[in-house]
Amino acid sequence: MSMKEKLLSIKTRHEELASLMSAGGLSGEEFTKLSMEYAELTPVVEVWGELENALHEKEDLAEMLDDPEMKDIAEEEIRALNARIPALEKQIRLVLIPKDEADTKNAILEIRAGTGGDEAGLFCADLLGMYRGYASKMGWKFDVVEASSNDVGGYKDIVAEITGKNVFSKMKFESGVHRVQRVPKTETQGRVHTSAATVAVLPEAEEVDVQIDVARDLRIDTYRSQGAGGQHVNTTDSAVRIVHLPTGVTVEMQEARSQHKNREKAMKVLRTRLYDLQRQQLADERAEDRKSQVGSGDRSERIRTYNFPQGRLTDHRINLTLYKLDDVVRGEALDEVIDALISEDQADALAKLDA
Numbered sequence: 001m002s003m004k005e006k007l008l009s010i011k012t013r014h015e016e017l018a019s020l021m022s023a024g025g026l027s028g029e030e031f032t033k034l035s036m037e038y039a040e041l042t043p044v045v046e047v048w049g050e051l052e053n054a055l056h057e058k059e060d061l062a063e064m065l066d067d068p069e070m071k072d073i074a075e076e077e078i079r080a081l082n083a084r085i086p087a088l089e090k091q092i093r094l095v096l097i098p099k100d101e102a103d104t105k106n107a108i109l110e111i112r113a114g115t116g117g118d119e120a121g122l123f124c125a126d127l128l129g130m131y132r133g134y135a136s137k138m139g140w141k142f143d144v145v146e147a148s149s150n151d152v153g154g155y156k157d158i159v160a161e162i163t164g165k166n167v168f169s170k171m172k173f174e175s176g177v178h179r180v181q182r183v184p185k186t187e188t189q190g191r192v193h194t195s196a197a198t199v200a201v202l203p204e205a206e207e208v209d210v211q212i213d214v215a216r217d218l219r220i221d222t223y224r225s226q227g228a229g230g231q232h233v234n235t236t237d238s239a240v241r242i243v244h245l246p247t248g249v250t251v252e253m254q255e256a257r258s259q260h261k262n263r264e265k266a267m268k269v270l271r272t273r274l275y276d277l278q279r280q281q282l283a284d285e286r287a288e289d290r291k292s293q294v295g296s297g298d299r300s301e302r303i304r305t306y307n308f309p310q311g312r313l314t315d316h317r318i319n320l321t322l323y324k325l326d327d328v329v330r331g332e333a334l335d336e337v338i339d340a341l342i343s344e345d346q347a348d349a350l351a352k353l354d355a
Contacts, residue, residue, distance in 0.1 A: 006096065007048050014041045044095045051088040054081055097349045102203035102279065103169035108272045109201055112157040113150075114177065116195025119184045121154025123306075124197045126329055127178060128158055131171075133331020134338075140164030145265050146255045159269060161204065168203040173341040175201050176303035183309070192309055196302075204268070205275030212244070212271070219243040220263070225254040242266045249273050304337075313337070318344045 017038040021031060058081045064074040111127050113120035128144075135142040146159040162171065179196045187193065212218065222237040239254035240262040251273070253266040305314045311325045320340050327333035 003093075003096075007044070007092070010041055010044050011048065014038065014045045017041070040099065044092065047088060047092050047095055051085065051092060054085050054088060057081060058085070093350055093353060094346060096353060097346065100169070100172075102172075104166055105168045106161065106163040106204040107167045107171045107201050108145075108204050108269060109160045109162055109171070109174075110157070110199070111155070111160075112198045112200075113155065114196035114198050116180075116193065118150060118152045118154060119180075119193055120195040120197055121150040121156060122152065122184075123178070123180045123195050124155040124158060125153065126180070126306075127197055127199065128155065128160070130329050130331045130334060131160070131162070131174075134334040135162055135164070135331070137331060137335070138164060138167075138170070140167055144255070145269065146253055161268075163204075168201070170338055170342075171201045172203075173338065173345070174199050174303075176301045178304050178306065179302060180306045181308065182306075202272045202276040203279070205271040207271070210271045210274045210278070212274070217245055219245060222259060225257075238262060240266050242270055244270060244274060247274065247277065249277070315341070317341070 017034050020026070021034055021038065026034065058078060061074045061078050061081070064070040067074075109131060111124050113124050116123070132142050141163045143161045143163075144158060145161050146157075148156040148158075150156055177196050177198055179194060181192055181194050183190055184193050219242070221241040221243075223239050223241065224237055225239045238257055238259045239252065240259060241250065241252045242263070243250045249270060251266045251270045253262040253269070256262045256265065303315065303317055305312075305316070306325060306329070307314070308325060310323075312321060312323055313325050313328050314321045315337055318340060320337065322328065322333065322336060324333050328337065
């Protein structure tokens, strides 16, 4: 199907949806479904309308070139249109890229220490600060849901919830293995050590996204919360462990003092992990070679290196190197990396669209 045929098909469907919604007689659920599809198609129709108007205007101006009194004005406006039309054509191709339904969702961020012992735990704390700083810059809300600390001020693992506008669309490329190279505070001979942490960014699921039969699918255990070293930090069974029996996915939560709050948080994380599992399975079914230029989001894939002695950050998926590591780790310059990843992903999607 050619680009024009795709656009004509979208415009026809857009008009059909408008007619169905204005006719009435729809249930609330049906109207919501149609209005969401209508809203998704509207940007495509609007940009195509702008492009068609620009092309018609250029044709009208071309006829004015033979008029000596209007020639200069016509030439100036044609030059402006010649700059605007390619931009509109690119914009149309961008809005035609299939949307990830999860892009508008909030995100659950999971950071886990990998190889490197205590230094890996300290790196987890650095990554937590980086994402917290980036969330603040973006105007998002950042809440730590669960954290397991080590004895040197770092973390074994962290779970955080990030809420705001289009969070997952920005954060989804952060999944993978992050590697740090630096001299640990405990190193007496000045040797550079390499450590790693694993980051997973999952689109936060709502109840409608995942169906769970609580009575049949879940095993829920309670136990006393434990602090560093394994000692009990309270005398009530406030900690919660939930196992999803069909998949084996397990979530533990002990951050809150209330068992009810821990159970609520654990269910939110469980739904999110099951939703991510469904998305991964669906993507694998659609294409076994789903890996793109910016990576598959595989948790085992090394995506980025933070080299502190050289002040250098390298994203291996797009061969991007920045010598402003401190700014990135504070979250202030992380958008430069994320925007480059998004641009690369769009370029790859456009190439597939044109194929």
